[in-house]
Amino acid sequence: MLGFGSTLGVFIGGVSFGFAGFAFALFATSALALVSPPQIVVPAVMLISDTLTLPLLWEHRRHVRRDALREVPPFAPWSLGLLIVGVLLGTVVLGGVSPEIGRLALAVVILAFVGFQVARPLVAVPPAAPARGAGTGAGAALVGGFLDGWLSTGGVAIAVYLTWKRFAPGVFVAGILVYFLVTDLLRVISYTAFGYWSAETFSLYVRVVPIALAGFIGGVVLRRFLVPSWAFRAVVLFLLTAYGLALIGRALLVR
Numbered sequence: 001m002l003g004f005g006s007t008l009g010v011f012i013g014g015v016s017f018g019f020a021g022f023a024f025a026l027f028a029t030s031a032l033a034l035v036s037p038p039q040i041v042v043p044a045v046m047l048i049s050d051t052l053t054l055p056l057l058w059e060h061r062r063h064v065r066r067d068a069l070r071e072v073p074p075f076a077p078w079s080l081g082l083l084i085v086g087v088l089l090g091t092v093v094l095g096g097v098s099p100e101i102g103r104l105a106l107a108v109v110i111l112a113f114v115g116f117q118v119a120r121p122l123v124a125v126p127p128a129a130p131a132r133g134a135g136t137g138a139g140a141a142l143v144g145g146f147l148d149g150w151l152s153t154g155g156v157a158i159a160v161y162l163t164w165k166r167f168a169p170g171v172f173v174a175g176i177l178v179y180f181l182v183t184d185l186l187r188v189i190s191y192t193a194f195g196y197w198s199a200e201t202f203s204l205y206v207r208v209v210p211i212a213l214a215g216f217i218g219g220v221v222l223r224r225f226l227v228p229s230w231a232f233r234a235v236v237l238f239l240l241t242a243y244g245l246a247l248i249g250r251a252l253l254v255r
Helices: 004-018 024-032 038-057 080-094 099-119 137-149 154-166 169-192 199-224 230-255
Strands: none
Touching: 004 024, 004 038, 004 199, 004 230, 024 080, 024 099, 024 154, 024 199, 024 230, 038 080, 038 099, 038 137, 038 154, 080 137, 080 154, 080 169, 099 137, 099 154, 099 230, 137 154, 137 169, 154 169
16 A cells, blocks of 8 residues: 555656646655655656656657757766766765665755755756856766766756756756666666666556656646646645655654
């Protein structure tokens, strides 16, 4: 049984992904980690995220620009190798730490992301010259790969990086979706090598993907009917904070 809180988190994650192209993994991983260990949840969330990514990337295909992708891991200079290293390190940690540590780490990532969002919007209209930094894409790839391999939350690092690069909204979404697909291909390989695929993971995927798809469709409808983005953002940040605090409580209660 998923429970109301887990079901709601997956649904809201789907809505957020359909509306803004981001935050599904934050919601779904935090909600499902309340009832299942991260070692089961993280691979399942990755598969669900890819299921949602493909139609959204098709919708944003005109924003997939070669010049922009050169700034996005794994296509940014030196980023592919570090992305692979990050994914491998995260995969090792996923099976090497207790579920309670994983939940606490997930809560820290979520609350840090909320803090960043309060201080600065997720995407910004670019000025005449985008921000520059030769090694920043590689650093984002290492951190993003590690967080994805461990907690399926590497999008946080990439979102901060693309915000710093001042990507326009459509290009931002296209860039982060391409990152998700490439990174998840690496994760499929690493999770297979480390034996993380289990009957519980595939069962969780089958039970959860209809909920995520329903939320995704709802998010697309909301976006097209011009729900104010500021209101949506405020609700998303509030709910993420609630799930982050719930994860801390869950971990501390077990201890």
